[in-house]
Amino acid sequence: MLKKFIREMVETPGLSGYECEISNVIEEYFKPYSDDIVKDKLGNLIILKKGNTGDRKKIFLAAHMDEIGLMVKQIDEKGFIKFTNVGGIDQRTLLAQEVIVHGKVDLFGVIGNKPPHILSEEEKKKTVKMEDMLIDVGLHKEEVKEIVSVGDIISIRRKMIDLQGDRISSKALDDKAGVAVMYECIKELNKMNHDCDVYAVATVQEEVGLRGAITSTYNIFPDIGIAIDVGFASTPELTNDDLSELGKGPAMGFGANIHPKVYEGLTQIAKEYNLPYQEEIHPGETGTDAWAIQVTQSGVAAGLISIPLRYMHTSVEVVDLNDIKNAGKILANFIVSLNLVDLEEMLCY
Amino acid sequence: MLLKRLTMANGVSGNEDEVRNIIIEEIREHVDEIKTDRLGNVIAIKKGKEGFPRVMLAAHMDEVGMIVRSIDDGGFIRFSLVGGIDERILVSKQVLIGKDRIHGVIGAKAIHLQDKNERNTPLKIKQLYIDIGAKSKEEAEKLVKKGDYVAFDSEFIEFGGNLIKAKALDDRAGCGVLIDLLKEEYDVEIYGVFTVQEEIGLRGAKVAAYNADPSFAIVFEGTLCSDISEVPEHSHITKLGKGPALSLMDSYTIFSKKLNQCIHETAVENNIKIQYRQPSPGGNDAGEIHLTKEGIPCAALSVPCRYIHSPSSIMSLEDFEGCKKTAKLFLKGIKKGEYVCE
Numbered sequence: 100m101l102k103k104f105i106r107e108m109v110e111t112p113g114l115s116g117y118e119c120e121i122s123n124v125i126e127e128y129f130k131p132y133s134d135d136i137v138k139d140k141l142g143n144l145i146i147l148k149k150g151n152t153g154d155r156k157k158i159f160l161a162a163h164m165d166e167i168g169l170m171v172k173q174i175d176e177k178g179f180i181k182f183t184n185v186g187g188i189d190q191r192t193l194l195a196q197e198v199i200v201h202g203k204v205d206l207f208g209v210i211g212n213k214p215p216h217i218l219s220e221e222e223k224k225k226t227v228k229m230e231d232m233l234i235d236v237g238l239h240k241e242e243v244k245e246i247v248s249v250g251d252i253i254s255i256r257r258k259m260i261d262l263q264g265d266r267i268s269s270k271a272l273d274d275k276a277g278v279a280v281m282y283e284c285i286k287e288l289n290k291m292n293h294d295c296d297v298y299a300v301a302t303v304q305e306e307v308g309l310r311g312a313i314t315s316t317y318n319i320f321p322d323i324g325i326a327i328d329v330g331f332a333s334t335p336e337l338t339n340d341d342l343s344e345l346g347k348g349p350a351m352g353f354g355a356n357i358h359p360k361v362y363e364g365l366t367q368i369a370k371e372y373n374l375p376y377q378e379e380i381h382p383g384e385t386g387t388d389a390w391a392i393q394v395t396q397s398g399v400a401a402g403l404i405s406i407p408l409r410y411m412h413t414s415v416e417v418v419d420l421n422d423i424k425n426a427g428k429i430l431a432n433f434i435v436s437l438n439l440v441d442l443e444e445m446l447c448y
Numbered sequence: 449m450l451l452k453r454l455t456m457a458n459g460v461s462g463n464e465d466e467v468r469n470i471i472i473e474e475i476r477e478h479v480d481e482i483k484t485d486r487l488g489n490v491i492a493i494k495k496g497k498e499g500f501p502r503v504m505l506a507a508h509m510d511e512v513g514m515i516v517r518s519i520d521d522g523g524f525i526r527f528s529l530v531g532g533i534d535e536r537i538l539v540s541k542q543v544l545i546g547k548d549r550i551h552g553v554i555g556a557k558a559i560h561l562q563d564k565n566e567r568n569t570p571l572k573i574k575q576l577y578i579d580i581g582a583k584s585k586e587e588a589e590k591l592v593k594k595g596d597y598v599a600f601d602s603e604f605i606e607f608g609g610n611l612i613k614a615k616a617l618d619d620r621a622g623c624g625v626l627i628d629l630l631k632e633e634y635d636v637e638i639y640g641v642f643t644v645q646e647e648i649g650l651r652g653a654k655v656a657a658y659n660a661d662p663s664f665a666i667v668f669e670g671t672l673c674s675d676i677s678e679v680p681e682h683s684h685i686t687k688l689g690k691g692p693a694l695s696l697m698d699s700y701t702i703f704s705k706k707l708n709q710c711i712h713e714t715a716v717e718n719n720i721k722i723q724y725r726q727p728s729p730g731g732n733d734a735g736e737i738h739l740t741k742e743g744i745p746c747a748a749l750s751v752p753c754r755y756i757h758s759p760s761s762i763m764s765l766e767d768f769e770g771c772k773k774t775a776k777l778f779l780k781g782i783k784k785g786e787y788v789c790e
Contacts, residue, residue, distance in 0.1 A: 193540075217674060217728070231678060346583065
């Protein structure tokens with residue numbers, strides 16, 4: 100079920116600012132496990148799972164549902180499409196990539212490249228710049244102009260694949276992996292007794308500046324707000340000791356962006372329930388929704404859980420499903436552990 | 449669709465088995481004789497009538513790809529290229545490894561962790577590796593071994609104005625044409641050859657042509673087509689949708705003028721679009737065939753393919769059909785005594 104949900108999410112386009120379609124997919128999956136689901140003005144999907152008591156402590160979970168992508172800039176004289184990026188795209192990952200141009204109808208296209216036979220030695224040494232690339236939809240200029248307009252969004256076309264063990268590879272696992280953690284958590288909570296009201300929010304526009312988190316946190320103004328995002332996992336060229344490893348548990352964020360008691364609570368629970376976790380140190384900005392959550396209204400105790408992920412912002416991101424499942428369990432048990440806790444006291448410095 | 453089966457099969461140079469099996473299965477009932485030679489070329493013969501020439505028809509089965517070099521302690525797979533691939537297209541792609549088609553991906557360091565210089569510097573093959581999700585060298589070695597061939601994982605898709613997108617159109621397009629031609633009946637004798645190892649130096653064609661002794665040969669290819677906006681008109685080589693392309697001159701061959709004229713006329717007379725391939729780099733099996741023994745006149749009739757040697761090559765089904773039709777009509781139009789060697 101979890102894998103099916105992730106597959107459906109990553110294969111549904113959800114570019115920053117255009118999250119309607121992906122939002123509907125997520126809503127369908129959460130419906131059976133929640134008490135109320137609403138969308139706010141920016142498009143954030145707010146899923147409420149009510150707690151037992153009437154004391155209305157509010158726990159806010161945020162995972163962004165938007166993904167990076169491309170946007171039509173121009174249709175040239177020959178009917179090829181020039182484009183720009185929405186969010187942080189590595190131009191080196193775009194050559195020979197397949198895309199869907201979301202015009203009046205969806206058009207399949209390929210980001211073209213010159214054949215190697217006619218490349219000069221000089222050309223081979225340089226990266227092709229995004230502004231020099233074009234999308235080939237295989238239609239005449241007039242036909243393209245009929246269907247495609249400047250400003251139409253373009254998503255990368257990529258099917259999710261199973262790798263060895265419980266590992267999967269796809270585009271947009273940043274941050275559908277986080278949404279999947281919320282799903283696991285809410286499902287767990289359905290089997291448990293929890294007093295706090297839990298607001299699981301699939302946020303919009305994270306990739307272009309944490310914008311969805313800003314408005315959704317404002318409205319709910321929770322006691323604790325935890326962002327669930329993806330973190331850099333180590334790979335052969337990234338062997339820094341402080342990077343987390345795939346499959347060894349979610350990484351608990353620590354640093355100024357994170358309330359120390361929230362960090363403590365999450366790691367305590369992981370230890371107590373024998374669930375694997377790692378630590379991720381953030382000296383300053385975390386670049387996640389937690390950064391926006393923390394400074395909402397008069398301030399929110401923020402937390403951050405990162406799912407280790409390889410090759411971030413490429414179309415072949417890799418995660419381990421076990422990290423997602425374990426993060427969901429830790430989060431659910433953490434929420435239950437707050438039942439008898441006076442949050443005012445707990446969050447006091 | 450046959451072309452779908454052909455392009456979804458993996459046949460990196462030196463490992464053409466999957467493609468060969470499909471071809472043999474397809475043509476078996478339509479030819480008089482069929483054999484596989486020492487290098488793996490498939491040779492299929494259709495007998496002709498007395499007084500008609502023998503014609504060699506060739507298409508190569510192999511495609512560009514990769515081969516496994518080593519597996520590191522973390523279970524990541526290092527590889528080399530087989531044939532001419534622009535290294536810059538490898539990043540962020542899915543691949544299939546070995547006979548069991550183990551899924552893998554070629555990733556890259558996150559953009560967030562790159563400095564400005566890195567973003568503008570292409571990744572070298574030595575910096576790249578394939579991730580199959582294995583947790584250790586031991587786990588990876590159970591599934592993948594040194595020397596396994598690696599092919600791009602790319603779906604066959606029909607789109608746009610009668611176009612298809614697939615990998616390996618160079619030269620499954622030619623294989624598709626030749627398979628179809630072998631299903632027809634002719635007065636001429638057909639010496640059909642599906643060659644191996646074209647992409648690493650026209651190796652199969654060299655030996656396949658040796659015993660053929662034809663009056664002339666026609667090579668069927670998926671050829672360069674760079675008719676895109678960033679490339680000036682004089683370097684387009686061919687244009688998509690303008691019909692099959694006859695080669696004039698490439699890096700290895702100056703093609704037969706007489707054959708070109710006759711094939712061109714056949715297309716024009718039958719209202720089939722046809723174009724000449726601008727003299728330009730690249731090459732095909734004709735490079736070896738035309739220098740065999742005392743020499744064999746050659747023509748090459750090709751289907752233009754954009755983004756060749758990448759996982760997402762594009763060709764026009766109309767060009768593909770035009771290629772088949774032109775060749776068919778030309779072969780059927782050969783009269784008794786024409787082209788016959790003394």
